[in-house]
Amino acid sequence: MWKNYLKTSFRNLLRQRGYTLINILGLTSGIAVSIFILLWILDEVSYDRFFENGDRIYSVMVNSTLPDGNISTHPVPPARLKDVLLDEIPEIEAATRYSFETPMLVRNQSTGYNETGIFADSAFFKVFNFPFSIGASENHAAELNSIVISEALADKLFPRENPVGKSLSLDQKLELTVSGVFENLPENSSHQFDFVVPFELYLKENPWMLNWQAGGSRAAVLLVENSPNPDSKIAGLIKSNCADCTGVPFLFPYENLWLHGKFENGVNVGGRIQQVYLFGGVALLILLMACINFINLATARAGTRGREVGIRKSIGAKRGELILQFITESVLLSWIALIFALLLVQLLLPFFNELTGKAVIIELGNPVLLLALFAITLLTGLLSGSYPALVLSGFNPIKVLKGDSRSMHSGNGLRRVLVVAQFAASAILVVGSIAVHKQITFISERNLGFDKENILVIDQNEGIVKNYAGIKNDLLQLPGVSSFAFGGNSIFTVPITTPDPVWPGKPERSTINFKIFRCDEGFIPTLNIPIREGRNFAGIQDTSNYIINKKAVEVMGLDPETAVGTELEMWQGKGRIVGVTEDFHNDNFRHGIEPMIFMYSENVGYHYFLKVSEEASLPSVVNQIGAIFKNHNPDYPFEYSFLDEVFEREYESEQVIGKLSLAFTCIASLISALGLFGLASFTAERRTKEMGIRKVLGASAGSLSLLLCRDFAILVVVSLGLGFPIAWYFVEQFLSGYTFHAEISWTLYFFTAVLVLGLTFISIGYHSLKAAWSNPVNSLQNEG
Known part of the structure; x- marks a missing residue:
């Protein structure tokens, strides 16, 4: 049975090459965008989630009350807090202090490099279990003059040699001995350093850090397995040791810092997770637009497939079998689009990585990626094909075979709604991407009050x-x-x-x-x-x-x-x-x-x-x-x-958002244009006889062309009327985050309207003119 469905689906797709090409282009674009965003999201959510005991690692944060009553949240607790945590909180198995990443000169006897490193105490590699390739993590900080280095730094300083026991100088002040080599840190680690030096050396250089009112370093703890977060127990530890201090320490899951590390007035308000939600929503929107094209084109072709349905039903085909046939076609089309989308993504991946500053790759051996691709493709096929399948399979065979066209032109109302929704989404994306671009331009061109050139x-x-x-x-x-x-x-x-x-x-x-x-x-x-x-x-x-x-x-x-x-x-x-x-x-x-x-x-x-x-x-x-x-x-x-x-x-995040928004907006507009191009083709084909009669009665080619364009133009104008208020709201929300921002005037919406309407007329103009210029004698003969 399934073999027959597949063979029939292939034949139908090959028979309607124009329809198939338009759908493949639309679905390929939508799936490709989804894959790009999926790769970006998978990379974002993977940050700091590779530790064996990651669910037990917590960063020590502090809420400090400012003189104006506001609360500032920061990851720099007093250095002395670590020992108090170990002494007084039984739920804590290990605690470590470590500095911020600092560039320093690392030299052997002949060469030196400016490398980034940290100062950390002996428990650092117990809390953060980065693996070692030479030596053991327990050896770190066993001696005050020791240093552990990354494989990359070891290859630079001691090529083809075992560096353990070799001497290094740090910033021409410290003479250290290599006690171990750790594996290069993963790209998806928020920690990025190439050497670690005992924290006691940092304290010697910065004795002021031993003051309870001072920060200057970070801290993290490893909780005992199955222990609850002991926030209530540690909240008063700073105050009990420093009467003048206003800081209140708390523990925050280390795995969540990358995506949820933003705090306002002591309350967690998200962070990079908002970008994940934003681009996830854009991917879904663009995929829906591609599905809308499929639905519109499939229902518009109802007249061409009505007789096929009528014949199949007359010889005993059941409605469920017809539904499966039409859904098989849409799912097959989605899988074909997936193949092209993967090829397109692989081709454009270097540009995407350069744009986003990432190094993502397509790992088809990754079960999460495979499952996501399977789900995206299957859902796209089901979503695209379900409604057309229900409509087409519901035709009355007697009416269809008698030539009753009314039953075959169902779905006109839905098509109009979907076209309006599609172009409203396009208008929102166009306005949003231009607004982001204007803000980035405003920032780059604004007079800062000082020179920054040369x-x-x-x-x-x-x-x-x-x-x-x-x-x-x-x-x-x-x-x-x-x-x-x-x-x-x-x-x-x-x-x-x-x-x-x-x-x-x-x-x-x-x-x-x-x-x-x-x-x-x-x-x-x-x-x-x-x-x-x-x-x-x-x-x-x-x-x-x-x-x-x-x-x-x-x-x-x-x-x-x-x-x-x-x-x-x-x-x-x-x-x-x-x-x-x-x-x-x-x-x-x-x-x-x-x-x-x-x-x-x-x-x-x-x-x-x-x-x-x-x-x-x-x-x-x-x-x-x-x-x-x-x-x-x-x-x-x-x-x-x-x-x-x-x-x-300083504004790298905004620039990435702006560039991605512009790219995705162009793709969304292309998908909308493709859909409109296909709809115009079928509309012009269905109205060929009407065009012939009007032309015989004296209608000019220009008036006939405008007649065909008018219906679509009205739908697009309605979509702009719906989309602009939504776009205005989101733009205002975006700009309200800046004390200094670009002014968005009515010209942006006017430009968007001209752009979208221009795209509309370009998409449907060819078919309109072709129908208007055709010989009415041929059209009347063909429709007779």
């Missing part, structure tokens, strides 16, 4: 600190270099905030938080930040003086004209405000411009900023700069980035 950012290292004066002097001798400066952090999202500043007239219970940025006298001129009042730093003599921005003047309640000279007390002691800058963007565009204080420093921080003259040849100057750094700092590789690239990385 500025090199160079990470600080010990070699630069020791040779700073010589490096700076030689750099400023280069004709292509305008200035060279030190700046503590990223200027785009200054991370350090505090309510500590004291000034005359400060309210007793002030809740104002200020961003703090350490820099030398060259930083403000290098980034060309305008000084509104007063002066720039003059050098080391301004160690206790401060520069503030205009926003800080406002929130402090100072007179802009007399703010310079006002006394200000900060961590560096009492000093004076010597300058006021214009406001500039010192945080993500999702937030407003924050009050900010510049503190003088020549080395407390992470970055150097070097301005290259616009007239200079950038590649040539960069080579000269590199030669100077290698001359003064030969042990460290010369590495740099451009400030505008650093800025773009």
Whole structure:
């Protein structure tokens, strides 16, 4: 029986080649998009889920109450909390402290590389059981001068040798011995490092971390098997050891941090999981649009298959058998589309990975992927074929064989609804993708209040600190270099905030938080930040003086004209405000411009900023700069980035969303156009006799063409009327997340309407003109 169904299905598909091609193109596009998004989602949900005891690993988080009453959630508990957790919480089997990933120079006797590593205590590899290829994880931190390295770093430093027992230097300060080699970390690990050093060395360098009010490192615990989360027991541990502390620790499942690591005011509000939901919804929407094409075309062809149904029923075929026949055709078509979709995905996968910054591959041996592909294809076939099968199998054989066309033209109402739904979805996607693109363009083109072009950012290292004066002097001798400066952090999202500043007239219970940025006298001129009042730093003599921005003047309640000279007390002691800058963007565009204080420093921080003259040849100057750094700092590789690239990385997530949205919108529009093209073909074919009569009666080709286009145009206009309000709501929700955002005017909706209507007329124009220009004599003879 099934063999007969398959043979008949193949014959029907080959007989109606145009119909089959349109459906295969639509279903291939829809399934290909679904596969791309499925691969992306599978990669996202796999992050940090490869540990043997992953369900027992928890990250130690802290809710800290700010002076204004808001709650800040962060993964940096006091370093001393770890020992208290082990002593007082029996549900905890092991606990570890570890630093944030830090780039450092790792050298053997002959070569060195800037590599990323962490400081971690002896329990790190018990909590996070990354496998070792040489040595045992228990050996980590057994000796204070030990280091464990990755296979990749071992291959770099000790090719074809056993590195265990060999010596390494770290940042030219620590002499360490390799005690083990761990396997390279998986791509889907949120931890990415190539060496691990004992945490006690970190504490020696940063003794301030032993203060209960200080953070600076991360912590994680491994719970005893089958133990509940002991949040209620640990909530008061910081307060009981530090009366002035406001932090409340809690445990958060480590496996959930990647997707659900966003907190607002102490409450978990999701995170990257929202992108998973967004693109999962887009995949479903596009797949539904492809299915709508199938349904519309199948019901439109009812007239051509009515006699087939009538004959089959007259010789004894049952309705259930006919339903199975039609569903077999749609499922077969889906499987054919899957083959083409897999080929298309394999071809475009490198571009997709480049777009998303991932390295996903099609692993057909992955049972989860296979099951998902099987489910997508089968459901697509069933969804596409079920309604047409029910409609076609329900024809009355007597009426059909007598030529009663009314029974064969059922489904017109549903087709109109589906066309409206399809184009409404297209309109929503078009408006949404253009809005995202406009916001990204707005961010990239907005005047930040300082220059970001032609500025090199160079990470600080010990070699630069020791040779700073010589490096700076030689750099400023280069004709292509305008200035060279030190700046503590990223200027785009200054991370350090505090309510500590004291000034005359400060309210007793002030809740104002200020961003703090350490820099030398060259930083403000290098980034060309305008000084509104007063002066720039003059050098080391301004160690206790401060520069503030205009926003800080406002929130402090100072007179802009007399703010310079006002006394200000900060961590560096009492000093004076010597300058006021214009406001500039010192945080993500999702937030407003924050009050900010510049503190003088020549080395407390992470970055150097070097301005290259616009007239200079950038590649040539960069080579000269590199030669100077290698001359003064030969042990460290010369590495740099451009400030505008650093800025773009701050909005990498938005850029990925924008590019994917644009790509998926184009595919959705293509699917809609294909469906409309097919519908127009069958509509024109069914109305051939009507066109012939109208033409004999004097109707022009233009009026006949517009007659055929009118019905579809009305449906598209209705779809725009339904889709635009929904699109407006989602766009407003998206833009409301930004304090600074692009303005979306009515022109966007007008452009979308023109685009969708233009697509409509292009899709149906060919068939309309072909029907209008045909010879009425032939059409009347054929329809007679």
